[in-house]
Amino acid sequence: MDTAQGYVLVTALALPLLAAGVLLFVPGSQKMMARYFSAVIGAILLGLSVYVFLAYQAGGDVLQMQLRWAWIENVGFLGENGISLHLGVDGISALLTLLTGVVAFAGTLIAWKLEYRAKDFFILFWILIAGVYGTFFALDLFFFFFFYELAVVPLYMLIGIWGSTRKEYGAMKLTLMLVGGSVGIWIGIFAVVHEAGLGTFDLPTLWEAGQNGLISAETQKIIFPFFAVGCGVLAGLWPLHTWSPDGHMSAPTSVSMVHAGVLMKLGAFGIIRLGIQILPEGAEFWMPALLVLGTIGALYGAIAALTQRDFKLISGYSSVSHMGYVLIGLATLHEVGVSGAALQMFSHGVMTALVFLLIGALYDQAHTRDLSDFGGVAKVMPLWVIAYVVAGLANVGLPGLSGFTAEFHIFVGAFRTYPVFGGLAILAAAIAAAYMLRMFGVVFFGPLNPRWKDLKDLSPLETISAALLILSMLAMGLWWSPFTDRLANTVTSLPGVIS
Amino acid sequence: MAEHAWILAAVPGIAFIVMAALGRNLPRQGDWLAVLCATSIFGLFFAVLANFLNLGGGAWPVLNSIEWTAIGDFKLNMGIAVDPITIVMLAVITTVALMVNIFSVGYMKGEPRYWWYFAVLQLFVASMLMLVLADNLLLLYVAWELVGLSSFLLIGHYWERRSAVEAAKKAFITTRVGDVGLLIGIILFWEATGTFNILDIIHYVEEGAIGDTRLFVTMMFILLGAMGKSAQLPFHVWLPDAMEGPTPVSALIHAATMVVAGVYLVARLLPVFEAAGALDVVLVIGLLTALFSGVVAFAQTDIKKVLAYSTVSQLGFMFVALGAGYASAGMFHLFTHAFFKALLFLGAGSVIIGTHHHQEMGQLGGLWRKMPITAGTFLIGSLALAGLFPLAGFWSKDEILHAVEGQGTFFFFLISIAAIMTAFYTARLFVRTFLGKPQDEEIASHTRETGPVMTLPLVFLAFMSIVAGFFIFHDFGSAFGFPGGFSEFVFLHYPHAFHVDWGLVGLSTALFVIGTFGGAWFYWNGRLDRSTVMAEWQPKVYEMVQRKFYFDDLYQFLIDRVVLGFSYLVSWFDRFAVNDTGVDGSATMTGYAGFLLKHLQTGRVPNYAMAIAAGVVALTLISLAVGS
Amino acid sequence: MRDFTLFIPEFIAISGAIAILAAELIWPKIRKDYLAYATAAGALGWLIAAIPYIGDTAGDFEGVLLTDDFTTYFRILAAGIVMAIALISAHYMRDRTSTAGEYYGLLLVAGTGMVLMAASRELLTAYMSLELLSFSLYILVGYFKRDRLSNEASLKYILLGAFSSAMLLYGISLIYGVTGTTSYEGIAEALAAREGGTDAATVVGIMLIVAGVGFKVSAAPFHMWAPDAYQGAPLPITAFLSTASKAAGFALILRLFTGALVVDAVEWRAVIAALAAITMTAGNLLAIQQTNLKRLVAYSSIGQVGYMLVAIAAIGYGDAATAESASSALLLHIVGYTVSTLALFTALTAHYNRTGDDSIAGLRGLAETQPFLALVITASLFSFAGLPFFAGFATKLLLFQASTTEGLLWLVGLAAANSFVSLYYYLMVMRQMYLFDPPEGQTRFRPSPLLGALAGLLLLGVLFIGVYPQPAFEATDRAASALFEVSASGLIRLP
């Protein structure tokens, strides 16, 4: 059964790549075909992702749906299982798979209205999605890195071609910073594989090596920062977050959605997969530093967001703030805190995807994102405003929405380990309320600026996407156990995680 | 039924979902659904009550919980606990909610987003019921935030008005600051005891499981949350502004139910506060709040603002009672206050509708002729607030005075002053609004009494304002199934049978007389000359009072200059230092290094040859240096 | 033993060269692209003839040449490169010159030189093979004799080439003086038998040899000829320079260093590491500043040489197993790099044949006018940058991983960082193609079927090596183990 389920993972991984391959041969003028085709692929992927999440058994083994195809072995320095296409999910990646399915589908629908080189867009989009799935599924260091890079690189063109405001600068900066981060991961990989001396890139084997002392504590302490900073860049680790505001400002809507929604999670996920699991001792040694950076990020992002005038900058900084929570959660190395980090990844993913969706819907009509240009938009775009309010409330951690579920776990974990930082993190949540409500007040409410009386509300496609995302937020907010149960075993099995 | 009291919260919750989803398309935009819902929970409450009383004291509290989530050793249950305090709160909430729902049908007629108003009202009721039913602090916090959200939505109901938006924002953010404290406190409890369950926590604390300092700190954080929600100094600023919301909302949320959540929380955790030695803090805060807002109420001219400051002041009274260790006194005042303050707010609403949206006292006056029912019920409410024997407010205030008696003369004196002030501004309010001559004939000519949809709730609440006080009596209580009266019923841990202390009754009545007649004399028949005496005699003091002791200005200054200033600083730092210098700078430096380096490539053969020769020399040197 | 059957493939190549020269002498009016096809056919024959040698027992030719899997590996590589370059050149040369016989003949000769460099087990033979390749290249670079840039390029190349080969020879003479022999085995034994510590003659000799071969592979600071030569040379020759010439250099280095000098690794390993660091850094930093595509590729290939030198340094630092796996990974990387480069130049030539513009800005809007070429260029540049799905990702990762040894982690880290810097200028090229609209008047065009097919084929190769490197890696692993069967790593002299 396990292997059979493994083919689900292979399908989820191969499908977007196949889609990209097929689209390559679709004439550029056949836009509708590309759209329908992508929507179908997105729907199938959503189905597969939901399946993966639901089929992951809460009480079962940590790694499920494993599948291993030999790839490169017994050659050069590589031994048995040197590099293999080893796929599988644990609780955290099952959750993030679900997130990917949801956000990718929503993103596909949003990209519907793209006119300029629509086909090319979808090609790159699907490559990116394949990279994301691959990173979550990979249980082999080589393929982890392979897909990690695969997810990052298409962004350059996605932003550079279809972006707005200072798109070339944003695209170049974003790509370089993210790839720069992956250099750190790369170096870490060299060191880990070399130190383990097993001639294999197989992650479970390396985890064992790291936990059984094959990689000495001293070495772990040296290697861990490479992983942490490398992945941290993508996770918006302060002070390496500056690609986030600029990149998001430039990116087209569905790219922002996928990027902030899913891609940033790859970074945090990498810290778990590579940092905590391979290098438990290094992780334990460095976590206080990560905690401080995470806390700074959480506060800094929130405070900076208070006075921004651009929607996307607010969301960009708020992402920095929320990813700060994720880092705090990880840094607690406490079972509740780490679960919280995983939950926050999901929560922030759907929430921020929704926010970018909505910003895009407004920007496409208004061609400005300056807060002070607006006012009383609720009059003309009620659905839009409701969706935004829901997203905003999730952002400020209102109970009943996913944000609270996640943040609560993080706070609990943080208080058990580092109470002062836990308090600061909660403070950041209060500041979040301030910047969100400020934006609500300025943009949504008050007298309607007559300039905007012709704004249209969400289109049906946008409504479907938004509803899907809101549903996800509500699901996690209202009923925790399907999510926490799946995380429980995984989190407690992480090395060095205390209870 | 009592163990299924969660149904009480579920009914309005479902009503909210149905109304929010279908709302506008329902007949009459679904207001009947709201009233139906309120009626049914009102009825269900009696089912719960009957069952609860039948079970008898041995079965209290009635518990019912399920496992919610578990991660490793971290286990979390969610459920309800029904004990007498809960029952009291349920009584208040269901009753006032029913009245307000009915009243709203009249008040909100023709207003924008009629359906949405009722939908959110149901959300509020659901959350509020959940808040009082919760058996653990986490669920309580969840409900706590949700009532905050409903309050935010309802205050901002007229969002086309900039002031309403600002008020809603202010309410949400101010209470949120307190909520941060509450959440920290809750997690600190968990940290110390490993549970969120309220009864377990109390149990642990009584066993001395938490160290003194730590417990005190925890309780301070919890208190922060209670102060925020109950608008205690210095968090009181949001409540008067919240009057931007529709008036029935003010009655329900900002007088009877939500704002007393803080009182409820402190009463609930009173043993813990006591163990932590934090009661004095509660007392002092309550007293300061009571006095402060009593003073500010003098200078307010908007009916609703006066009532708002009065509410803040009365909440202070409740805190004082709790701080004195008399949970029953606090809860009793909460109980009676809910009825007469709801009555007053609804009365104010009736005035607003009757006069076509005028609520400045300076423009009103002499309304009793045009609106006799409103005036009559308002009078009852006012007298109850001022503490006329034997109306509801008298008994509860009497209890509070009794409670403070033990805290020393100084506190007793101050609380008496506060009581006089209450009577004084209440008299001012009533006299200037309903008695004397109309100040504005234009308004007066249009004024009509409101219809039965609005007056009937007033009458009912007036009735309650008269009789609610009698629940304190043993015999009265026995008749309803709880011998010992309110005090004993509410707080099993602190049995405190009620005895009428005639000395105190006399004093209390004296305070009422001084306050009321002083106020009435002062403001009788629109004698504005006398009311402006203060403004002329001590303009600075008067201005200070009118500007609410500059609290709002101070906060505004702090936000504009300090918080936002800091934010600008951070943004600038982020752009300039982190981004332009750190990130772009390193990119530029890399490019510049390339630029410098490329000039070595001169294109001339001798230079190239020189590089080769120099390279050989350098390599040799490196080799000799490293190799040996 | 003089077993001439060992070199049947090279005989075919040389015969082909002579035949082509003769053909043009006999039929001066022959269509020049036919010569290209003939060359390609010859190279194909060469390649086919080389196939039986795969896995065959090592054949020793008088102790100076050795045909083992290592040699065969370079044979196939050389034949492949020559074939591809000939096809790339077909239209390019037809349009630009009236005599192409020497051009195609010399391609085959140069390829043979490359194979002999890989096969040499003796310094004189190695030197002669090197010069065989170099002389061919001098002429090829300056083939457009009336073109000022081409002429200037070949002048610089030959003057500096002669200078550096004099250095190399002086180094060889010193080593000969110290050891009394020129055979690799003999040198290794003599160095191992030598008593006492460092002696200046050996060190200077090795350094001069390093300079000589460093010049050949264009390692900084011996690289300066390369950008100029690349820019001035005919476009296909630029491709040839950056593939065959570098591969040959590394073939010689691998044979020489593992067969003879590895004994004295302590003397040169730090130097090679430093050379690698300087080379990759200089190459990548300078590449950022370029506006000409050929120069960009030149500097980028210098950066690549830096990465490759990491493996050579690892041979000096690691144990025998590390050395072998590093060599194997290096050979794999050379394949990946070669295929990517050829793909790039195929596409660039197709573009150049139409526009005659070899500046980066000339690629503007290529994604609109010719999406396929843009895709091929993107694939090869991303392959250089080491991005997934393309050869460079897998080969570079394996190369660095195999080269990771104690004391060399810093270099591997620097290499990774450099490969990040390189992404910037590759993206700058991408930017021209994808982010901008084509200049006025540029319309969609089709590349010639020949180049299109070749580019497609090479693109598939790039993807194949990137996604499933196992077969290629196995082949290079065999080559490396053949190399280490005759290596002197057993004689390593400890400091």
Added chain:
Amino acid sequence: MVPMENYLVLSGIIFSLGVYGVLARRNAVLVLMSVELMLNAVSLNFVAFSAYLDPDKATGIIFAVFVIAVAAAEVGLALAIVIRLFRNRSTANVDEAATMRW
């Protein structure tokens, strides 16, 4: 018999002179001649080593012969290129052949 060191020193001096010539001369022909000087130093080295250390096999002498041959070919090729340079630019100054740089 003359000690081997003398040959080596002489060869070293000649080689250095050659290097100096390459670095200092601007005329392409003179640069070439300097390279020849270096190659001669190499040949001297080989012959000396061969005569003193390896008289039986004479590897060095053979090497020297090859070096001479290669040098001749090299000069032939290089001179042809210099002539093209002169044709193209009317100068044999290597400094002026610096169109391509940076």
